[in-house]
Amino acid sequence: MTKLGMQINGKMVVTETEPRTHLADFLREQQFLTGTHIGCEHGVCGACTLLIDGVPARSCITYAVACDGAQITTIEGLRDDPVIADLREAFSANHALQCGYCTPAMLISCRDILTRLPDADEPRIRLELSGNLCRCTGYVGIVAAVKEVQKKRKAAGARPILFRDRLGPVGAHAPAAGQGERTVRKSPPAGKAPAPPPKEIVGAEQWRAVETDGVELLQSFRVPYPRAQVWKFFGDLEQVARCMPGARLTKPALDGRAEGEVNVKLGPIVSAFAGVVEVVRDADRFSGTVRGAGRDAKSGSNARAVIVYRLQDLQEASTQVDISVKFLLTGALAQFGRAGLVKDVADHLTQVFAANLEASLSGKQISESAGATLNAASVARAALWKRIRAFFARWI
Numbered sequence: 001m002t003k004l005g006m007q008i009n010g011k012m013v014v015t016e017t018e019p020r021t022h023l024a025d026f027l028r029e030q031q032f033l034t035g036t037h038i039g040c041e042h043g044v045c046g047a048c049t050l051l052i053d054g055v056p057a058r059s060c061i062t063y064a065v066a067c068d069g070a071q072i073t074t075i076e077g078l079r080d081d082p083v084i085a086d087l088r089e090a091f092s093a094n095h096a097l098q099c100g101y102c103t104p105a106m107l108i109s110c111r112d113i114l115t116r117l118p119d120a121d122e123p124r125i126r127l128e129l130s131g132n133l134c135r136c137t138g139y140v141g142i143v144a145a146v147k148e149v150q151k152k153r154k155a156a157g158a159r160p161i162l163f164r165d166r167l168g169p170v171g172a173h174a175p176a177a178g179q180g181e182r183t184v185r186k187s188p189p190a191g192k193a194p195a196p197p198p199k200e201i202v203g204a205e206q207w208r209a210v211e212t213d214g215v216e217l218l219q220s221f222r223v224p225y226p227r228a229q230v231w232k233f234f235g236d237l238e239q240v241a242r243c244m245p246g247a248r249l250t251k252p253a254l255d256g257r258a259e260g261e262v263n264v265k266l267g268p269i270v271s272a273f274a275g276v277v278e279v280v281r282d283a284d285r286f287s288g289t290v291r292g293a294g295r296d297a298k299s300g301s302n303a304r305a306v307i308v309y310r311l312q313d314l315q316e317a318s319t320q321v322d323i324s325v326k327f328l329l330t331g332a333l334a335q336f337g338r339a340g341l342v343k344d345v346a347d348h349l350t351q352v353f354a355a356n357l358e359a360s361l362s363g364k365q366i367s368e369s370a371g372a373t374l375n376a377a378s379v380a381r382a383a384l385w386k387r388i389r390a391f392f393a394r395w396i
């Protein structure tokens with residue numbers, strides 16, 4: 001169980017939940033707020049839409065623990081909201097609901113359109129509502145209701161509420177007491193360099209959270225070089241970073257510590273985790289522990305990883321490299337921390353890293369240059385195709 005604290009409908013809640021619990025399940029089953037409905041559980045139908053830090057978000061694909069320190073508003077928390085009150089009336093008048101299953105989320109999305117885009121025309125309203133599916137009423141009544149409230153608000157001189165000054169839903173607010181690190185999330189102004197990485201690597205409590213809640217992956221590979229040579233290579237952080245797709249050091253490494261950046265593309269999202277790594281090596285055991293913490297300033301997501309590697313001497317002057325990675329992703333990008341996707345990306349990274357390590361040790365050119373962005377989505381797609389091909393190959 002993981003401790004977490006968040007404001008739900010204006011009330012501070014400090015409690016515990018399983019790290020795998022989605023926000024929708026957490027709210028419905030632990031907080032008894034059943035106004036948030038669940039449809040597809042895949043982020044497609046929009047039935048679970050609520051507000052995280054004032055921004056509509058899918059609660060079925062957001063882990064509750066990733067919302068530590070956030071403000072959650074469900075439909076229950078909007079009971080006295082004037083825009084929702086107008087929408088309720090307009091929905092009834094325009095027959096904009098039938099079974100009502102999609103309605104709580106639909107109201108939240110309509111409110112978002114009305115407050116953010118007061119001049120939206122019908123095509124824009126339909127476009128904005130395209131993330132909320134209604135299976136029985138159709139959309140004519142819903143669009144008519146939005147237009148009716150829009151007209152009313154214009155006549156009353158209502159001004160747009162521009163709360164979207166940051167990207168991503170989670171974690172812009174101060175943490176609950178003792179509940180992990182939290183950063184104020186602001187996108188850097190256009191044309192300005194992203195915020196510098198934290199000077200200090202995160203504290204003991206955050207590393208404990210990686211141990212208890214992190215996803216663990218084990219990888220192994222062999223290289224045809226003696227252990228002493230591979231050990232020496234692992235001692236040079238700059239060389240190691242050069243072999244890792246998406247990674248680059250932003251400052252020279254000093255005393256086992258370096259500042260760097262990892263660039264990952266996830267579908268349309270390009271994130272740059274700027275951070276710090278620290279390495280402690282045990283020469284007697286030919287093993288090392290790497291702790292890395294980084295933050296993507298655009299989405300406000302944090303990543304922490306503890307990597308332990310061990311080199312085993314094999315016959316014929318070759319070495320087996322065993323790597324264990326424990327990592328924790330929090331913030332808007334946490335939804336991409338699903339074990340399947342991460343495992344595929346980790347398999348790919350290990351293969352590329354092993355090939356680059358071998359090339360480096362033999363003095364050859366490495367295949368993926370330093371600083372190149374890692375396209376995690378295409379890696380995961382390629383892995384999926386490989387599995388599908390293997391499945392059919394077995395049958396044929």
Ligand code: FES
Binds near residue numbers: 037038041047048061
């Ligand atoms: S239940 Fe979340 S999008 Fe469908």
Ligand code: FES
Binds near residue numbers: 096137
């Ligand atoms: S009113 Fe039934 S799904 Fe929308």
